[in-house]
Amino acid sequence: MYSLPSMPSTTSVLSTYTAFAASAMLVRSVFNEVQAVINQLIPQKLQERISSSLGRLFGDDSSRLTLIVNEYNGFSINEMYEASEVYLSTRVTRSIGQLKVFKDPGNKGLSVTINKGQQIIDTFEGIELAWEFASTETQQTVVDVETWSQSSEKTEHKTILLSFHKNHNEKVLNTFLPYVLERSKAIKNENRVLKLQALGNYQGVSLSHPSTFDTLAMDPVLKKEIMDDLDRFVKRKDFYLRVGKPWKRGYLLYGPPGTGKSSLIAAMANYLKFDIYDLELASLRGNSNLRSLLTSTTNRSIIVIEDIDCSIELQDRQHGAYIQGESQQLTLSGLLNFVDGLWSSCGDERIIVFTTNYKDKLDPALLRPGRMDMHIHMSYCTPCGFKILASNYLNVKNHSLFSQIEELIMEVEVTPAEVAEELMKNEDVDTALTGIIGFLERKKGMKRKQSGVEEQKVGDENQEENDKKNESQEMEEKCEKRKVKRNKRKMARRAKGRKQ
């Protein structure tokens, strides 16, 4: 038969408690005595160091203050966490037994950090500071709204703890933490790997797009204008604050496929050392999702919405715009609210870029003056653009064949992407340039032939209209292909999400 274990009598519990309380008092009085001796004999800085170590030893934490720095603040990334993480990667000391080492693709060096539960002892202007990483996990049930299948997902909540002597509370908050923020910015700029994030699946990949303003084939005046605009933007924090405008800038890039819109975005990111967030509207579900995704982006970033004409089915603004093939609503005004900077909680130093092949197809609400700060036309290749490409790909600044090529480039519509492709076909300069001439001649011949046939068929007047139609059809096909590609990517991501 099962019998209950005998309960301790009240008197034995009391005597145990009394003995425990007596020993606790003894420990405290020893602690106080040692503290008093320290106060009399030792200089103040050393006193603090010894007393906080003793405090830890005797389980007395009353002399120390711990700041808790969580990775997220609601949906937003806590910049103090990010900055601390970057800063700490440079503060790893020899006393640490275990280190986590990783290398970001494209990063110049290795990144090192400590494991959960370990401490980094740091000093700042004579103050001793102890950093520690901590994390907890929670389990969440996720429902796929398409299949209604449920899965369970683990979420990790990461925290950095910073503890120090209470006397330095003000100094740490007012001087040290701002110093960590500044320092991390500098460290990031030194070793920067620009991140390219696909918003919606949170998978960051490093941006290894080599495009810079130097390699970009475009009108030099326009190029300079864009660079000046970016310079002005990053320098004008105080101006934006003074006039009460959110520190944001919007660019609309438009032009035919292959004229360098995506390359220009990469050049902007490389120039400013900003991260890129590629926002796929097709993978979003409604305004609240858009809002939470956007608030999860960091400052100093470029948010890109490519092919805005393909991403949003343009409908009457009153009725909202619908994501193609999705039942949930993402309104155009939801998007425009963001562009207008209504979400000032979203952070600072943001650039928003929309791209489109058809400017005319866009909702006028997007084109309204003041909505996007700069409309940038990316055009077919010009003679000047060709020279930049030849210098990039063949390392030639001048050549006897240049004038013939430049003449042809003025006659036919050729994109920088097409020229680049031709230039890559051969490393030998003469062969590559002769190849380009052949390519342009063929294009010119085709154009002539096409217009000859068309002339016979429909006569001169309809020619222009037909050209437009063909072009428009080509673009629509491209849009369609993109949609299919996007859907495939979305499905793959979902499948991957399900597997995890």
Ligand SMILES: Nc1ncnc2c1ncn2[C@@H]1O[C@H](COP(=O)(O)OP(=O)(O)OP(=O)(O)O)[C@@H](O)[C@H]1O
């Ligand atoms: N203006 C340019 N200067 C230098 N290279 C260019 C330029 N335009 C295109 N290229 C070359 O062609 C490739 C494709 O160009 P890019 O993706 O930037 O075009 P896009 O305008 O974004 O096209 P799409 O409308 O199809 O998205 C680039 O990777 C680059 O190699």
Ligand SMILES: [Mg+2]
């Ligand atoms: Mg593009």
